[in-house]
Ligand SMILES: Nc1nc2c(ncn2[C@@H]2O[C@H](COP(=O)(O)OP(=O)(O)OP(=O)(O)O)[C@@H](O)[C@H]2O)c(=O)[nH]1
């Protein structure tokens with residue numbers, strides 16, 4: 557097998573037939589290439605039935621992997637497809653025909669030179685266009701986020717004008733799949749930022765969606781920003797960002813309640829509790845999203861986090877008093893020291909306790925005889941919560 561084409565799909569039924577037909581035609585024209593198409597499908601509609609029907613009549617192997625319990629969205633689907641691929645060279649493309657299959661032979665030809673690990677189909681290289689982006693806002697968001705991303709990884713992304721594209725050809729042997737933490741849409745970025753890869757680009761014209769609806773959203777945008785922060789500065793910085801947002805929210809709520817005539821102590825307590833709950837939700841859906849699946853029930857995580865934060869708030873004040881009264885530190889310095897210590901303890905507690913992989917899961921896996929992978933993935937996630945000073949690029 558020379559090539560595995562991997563297509564992540566979420567409710568793309570009306571596009572499947574046309575996509576498979578055009579992939580077949582394009583690769584037929586490219587000479588003798590043996591290839592397969594793998595759909596990694598998270599659909600909630602009849603897309604899998606349509607894929608199966610197309611697969612039954614296609615003159616080349618078309619495989620359907622339907623995930624009943626989708627992990628890590630689009631990025632997770634791509635990684636799953638790459639794992640299952642029969643070929644070492646994997647072409648990733650969207651299922652809505654915004655990535656024209658007719659461009660695949662040019663990507664293959666470039667990889668054929670033998671000097672690169674990944675060939676990126678770029679909207680922003682000379683000769684490429686981004687016409688298929690829905691409107692001016694999407695174009696601007698795409699441009700700005702590309703610039704931001706490139707500035708954060710100047711070396712790793714050198715020579716890549718479009719690290720956010722979902723259309724690329726990659727040598728599976730050049731990436732460490734276990735090291736990836738896919739979340740959301742930007743899986744190429746995840747691959748490029750983790751390890752220095754040799755990149756080539758081929759310009760392409762980003763087309764309009766053939767049929768169906770876009771799954772891009774504001775939430776995906778927020779996920780992307782978290783991904784970027786985590787890749788660049790490690791999990792602790794994303795945690796700090798959430799903490800910072802929480803601190804500001806806390807003050808704003810307290811100010812608002814006082815203006816409504818509330819006693820300042822009561823206002824402070826209400827603001828703190830609301831912030832603790834809000835922070836938990838942000839940690840849950842952004843910072844520790846990739847560790848949720850293995851760490852038991854949400855209500856237990858919430859209970860641990862909520863209790864910890866309240867105990868911490870209660871403990872910090874007396875500790876500060878001790879530093880001022882006994883150690884004679886200036887009160888602002890004492891406050892700052894306790895805040896920094898509280899932050900560090902809070903991070904460690906959340907990373908190692910609240911989001912700890914559940915022992916039961918590991919034990920069950922051990923007795924089921926799948927220990928090596930599970931142990932590896934547990935080790936990887938614990939590894940990842942030690943990002944102090946981690947630098948992925950320089
Ligand atoms: N397996 C899987 N595929 C997904 C998921 N979300 C989106 N996709 C697929 O990923 C591809 C890209 O999604 P799109 O909705 O086209 O996103 P986009 O191209 O950024 O947005 P548009 O330009 O508006 O089309 C499509 O093939 C989707 O079906 C998901 O959660 N799981």
Ligand SMILES: [Mg+2]
Nearest residue numbers: 650652654765
């Ligand atoms: Mg699309």
